[in-house]
Amino acid sequence: MELVVKTDLLSVGEAPILLRSKNYNQLLLDLSSVSFVKSLELTQWKCLIELALEYDMKVNITPPHEESAYHYAGRMGLFEKTNYVYPFKEKQPQTFFPLLRIESDRNENLYEECLRVFSMSNVSTNYIRRLADTFTELADNVYFHSGQSPNSGWGYVHAQVYQKNICIGVSDVGVGFYGSYKQNNQIRGRTEKQILLDAFKVGESSLNPFPKPGYRGVGLSEVFEFIERFSGIMTVSSGKAMVMATQKGLKDEGLPYNVYGAWIQLEVPIL
Amino acid sequence: MTKINVAYEGKFLSGRSHAVELVDRLMKSQPNLPIVFDLDGVESVSQAFVSELLVALKKYGIQFQEINFTGVKDKEIEARIRREIERLSQLMAS
Numbered sequence: 001m002e003l004v005v006k007t008d009l010l011s012v013g014e015a016p017i018l019l020r021s022k023n024y025n026q027l028l029l030d031l032s033s034v035s036f037v038k039s040l041e042l043t044q045w046k047c048l049i050e051l052a053l054e055y056d057m058k059v060n061i062t063p064p065h066e067e068s069a070y071h072y073a074g075r076m077g078l079f080e081k082t083n084y085v086y087p088f089k090e091k092q093p094q095t096f097f098p099l100l101r102i103e104s105d106r107n108e109n110l111y112e113e114c115l116r117v118f119s120m121s122n123v124s125t126n127y128i129r130r131l132a133d134t135f136t137e138l139a140d141n142v143y144f145h146s147g148q149s150p151n152s153g154w155g156y157v158h159a160q161v162y163q164k165n166i167c168i169g170v171s172d173v174g175v176g177f178y179g180s181y182k183q184n185n186q187i188r189g190r191t192e193k194q195i196l197l198d199a200f201k202v203g204e205s206s207l208n209p210f211p212k213p214g215y216r217g218v219g220l221s222e223v224f225e226f227i228e229r230f231s232g233i234m235t236v237s238s239g240k241a242m243v244m245a246t247q248k249g250l251k252d253e254g255l256p257y258n259v260y261g262a263w264i265q266l267e268v269p270i271l
Numbered sequence: 272m273t274k275i276n277v278a279y280e281g282k283f284l285s286g287r288s289h290a291v292e293l294v295d296r297l298m299k300s301q302p303n304l305p306i307v308f309d310l311d312g313v314e315s316v317s318q319a320f321v322s323e324l325l326v327a328l329k330k331y332g333i334q335f336q337e338i339n340f341t342g343v344k345d346k347e348i349e350a351r352i353r354r355e356i357e358r359l360s361q362l363m364a365s
Contacts, residue, residue: 107286126345129314218319
C-alpha cells in the first residue's frame with residue numbers, strides 16, 4: 001500500500017508514525033504544488049525519504065510543477081535514492097549550502113560550509129562564525145537527543161540566503177523533545193509546551209541526571225543569546241507544541257497537527 | 272607543563288566526542304601539569320567542546336586550575352571559555 005504525503009504540515013508532521021506503522025510499502029511524496037523550496041521543507045522531505053528507505057519502502061516522487069522549485073530540489077539532491085530520476089547532470093552549485101545528513105556530533109563541516117557559502121553574501125567573518133556555532137549546536141542536538149537512546153539520532157540540515165536573510169532548517173523524525181525527556185525519566189509533570197520552553201534554560205537537558213545538577217544544557221540558551229543579539233527568529237516545533245524565540249523572548253503555541261520528531265527554523269538578517 | 276597545539280585538531284572544534292577523544296589521547300601520554308591548550312590557529316570552539324574537555328580532564332583528576340588556554344584571538348571565544356570554567360566550577364562546588 002502506498003502512503004501519499006503532500007506538503008501540508010499536517011501530512012508531513014504525521015508521516016513518520018505512518019511510515020513506521022508497517023502498513024505501507026511505498027511512499028509517494030507529492031511535491032507538485034510546491035512553488036518555492038525553503039530549507040526547513042527540504043530537510044523535512046529528505047528525512048521522510050530516508051525514513052521510508054530505512055523501512056525498505058519504494059519512494060516515488062511527484063516533483064514540483066514550478067520549474068525553479070523543481071530544479072532547486074533536484075540540484076540539492078532531494079530525489080537521490082528515490083524512483084524519480086532527476087534527468088539533469090548539473091548538481092549542486094558552489095553557491096548553495098548542501099543538504100547535509102547529521103548522524104554524529106562531529107559537524108565541523110557545517111562551519112566550513114557556512115564560511116564558504118555565506119562569505120559570498122558579504123557577511124562578516126565574525127558573524128558567520130557565531131552563526132556557524134549556533135547552527136552546529138542545533139545539529140549536534142539532533143544526534144544527542146532525537147534517537148531511541150542518547151547519541152544515536154539522525155536528521156538533516158540545510159541553509160539558504162533568502163530576501164536579505166539567512167534561513168536555516170534542521171529536521172529529524174526521531175523521538176521529539178518530549179520523547180527525549182520521557183525516555184530519560186525527566187518529564188517531572190511538565191507538558192510538551194513547558195518542556196520546549198524549559199529547553200532554553202541554562203542547565204536544562206534531558207541528559208542531566210536530575211535531581212543532581214548535570215553539566216549539560218547550555219547550548220540552546222546560547223542559541224537564544226545569538227537570536228537576541230542579532231534579531232533572529234527561531235521556531236521549534238515538536239509534538240503538538242511550538243516555541244518561537246525572538247528578541248522579545250519566548251512564546252509558545254499549540255499546533256493543530258503533530259510533529260513526530262522536531263523541526264527548527266532559524267532566520268537571521270545578513271549582517 | 273604540557274602544551275597541546277589544538278590547531279592540529281581543526282580550525283573549528285565543536286563535538287563533545289572530539290573533546291573526549293582528545294583528552295583520552297592526551298592522557299595516554301601521561302602529561303605533566305599544568306596542561307596548556309594552545310588555540311593559535313583555531314577559529315572557533317563550541318561551548319559543548321570546552322565543557323566536555325574540562326569535564327573529561329576532571330574525570331582524570333585534573334582540576335580546572337591546572338588547565339590553561341592560550342593563543343585565543345577571538346574575544347568571544349575567550350569569554351566563552353572563561354564562562355564555562357566559572358559555570359562548571361560553581362556546579363561542581365555545589
